[in-house]
Amino acid sequence: MRLSAEAVIARSKITDYLLVHQARSDKSAFLALGGFLKDNPDVLIAELTRLRVEVEADQVGSNFFGYYYELVGILRGPVGVGLKVKTVWMTEHLSGLTKFITLIPP
Numbered sequence: 001m002r003l004s005a006e007a008v009i010a011r012s013k014i015t016d017y018l019l020v021h022q023a024r025s026d027k028s029a030f031l032a033l034g035g036f037l038k039d040n041p042d043v044l045i046a047e048l049t050r051l052r053v054e055v056e057a058d059q060v061g062s063n064f065f066g067y068y069y070e071l072v073g074i075l076r077g078p079v080g081v082g083l084k085v086k087t088v089w090m091t092e093h094l095s096g097l098t099k100f101i102t103l104i105p106p
Contacts, residue, residue, distance in 0.1 A: 003057050003069060003089055007098040009048055014041045018103065030105045034077025047075045048100060051087060066092040068101075 019038040021028050028038075036044045057069040069089045074082040088101040 001057055001059070003052050003071075004091070004098045005053075007052055007089065007100065009045050009100040011041065011045070013100060013102075014044055019044065027103065027105065030083065031075075034075060034081045034083040035079035036075070036077055036083075040078065043078050044075070047077075048087065048103070051075065051085075052089070052100075057089065064093075066090045069098075 015038065018027050018031060019036065019041060031037075031044065036047075051071055051073045055071045055073045057071050059067055060070050061068045067090065069091070071087045071089065072085070073087075074084055076082055084106050086104040086106075088104070089098055090101050091098040
């Protein structure tokens with residue numbers, strides 16, 4: 001299935017989490033290999049959006065809050081390096097809103 005065209009990617013999830021070094025589960029070093037850096041968050045947002053549009057989502061579970069989906073694909077980095085990722089999204093039961101949760105390197 002395809003995720004909703006109205007799916008949301010919170011900018012703060014990109015700028016304050018994915019593109020910033022974390023003591024645990026850091027993803028910024030992996031994303032930097034593709035050229036995704038804190039000074040260009042819109043490039044990563046655009047690639048996550050492209051992935052959401054182009055790749056089929058698999059429902060992988062649900063809980064009290066909503067249904068969880070995974071999309072696996074390649075993020076095309078600005079330096080010409082493709083990064084294989086698994087992205088996790090959730091459609092909330094109450095609002096019906098689909099939102100980006102995180103990405104997981106291989």
